[in-house]
Amino acid sequence: MLQPVKTLPADFPASILVVLHVAPNSPTMLPQLLDSVSMLKVKHPQDGELIEAGVMYIAPPDHDLLLNGNQVLVTRGPKENRFRPSIDALFRSVAYAYGPHVIGVVLTGYLNDGSAGLWWVQQLGGLVIVQDPRDAEQPTMPAHALTVVAADYIVPLAQLGPLLVYLTTPDESL
Template identity: 40%
Template sequence: MSAIITLAASAGGLEPLQRIVAAVPIPCRASIFIVMHVGAHDSVLPLILQASTRLPVSHATHDSPIEPSRIYVAPPDRHMRLRDGRIHLDRGPKVHFARPAADPLFISAAEAYGTRVVGVVLSGGDGDGAEGLRIIKEHGGLSLVQHPVEASSPGMPLAAFGADDPDACLPVAQIAERVAALCAEDASLVPAPGA
């Protein structure tokens, strides 16, 4: 069984995302899902990230099957949720003033995939991702947070600490190493913190 890796970023999160996707090995057993606060504006995020990896990167499409060795980016003005092996997009209410938002992705992934889920909160303002990361941990998944001192906008990492005690607070370089390791192995059970 492959890992479901979910990443959330906002202000200051682009460079961390680029470093993380650049570290992902080929082949990659995991499926990777990214939410960045882009609102309803046109987004070239998949093109930007594609320059850092050989994995295919694209905006997610509604009701498409989840496949390993792919990076899915939430499209503008759509929440991205996972269930029944498929991606679901919707224009539900904004969460933390954002659509797309991380919490809908994190919570749906935790409920559908439990211990296979890895949640990562990167640089950004406000508190998006904090509740979702708590739910991921509650369902036995792995919760990682970019160290607030390193984040150019530490609001999201600090909110994640306020909501629950994440499994690890790491600089981006170590998060990238952790994600790369999960992509390279059978992740039917997410490694324990510190493993």
């Protein structure tokens, strides 16, 4: 996950919301770790704060990360697929909030969280990126996602950052 974060420029024109499955009571250093290698601001959001471009929001352990319009919600709703935070819950909320302006990404991981949420992203007009399972440390999540959605892009982790920059950069020739 560090590799694509390193390649995102400071003026990245979108927000990034990240869900990583961690034990509910474990301390997480992920925001500090990513902040140390990223040109973006990285943090655990506060419930109700307004979403900003160029900021990477990390779901706190045992809390869902959702969007309601332009507000970030940090909640303790029911577990989905045995997890909280739930990638599916995040993807559903961003798909409903921003439809065709969403890019859903599933990377390495176990089980199938994220697959149903990617389906919603795609149904509501967003783009779907899945890490190439052959490139993933744990291929189960990306492989399962590919059984649920027709990904717009299937890429190795090393190509994710440049692809996100390309997809979010307006075409100035128009």
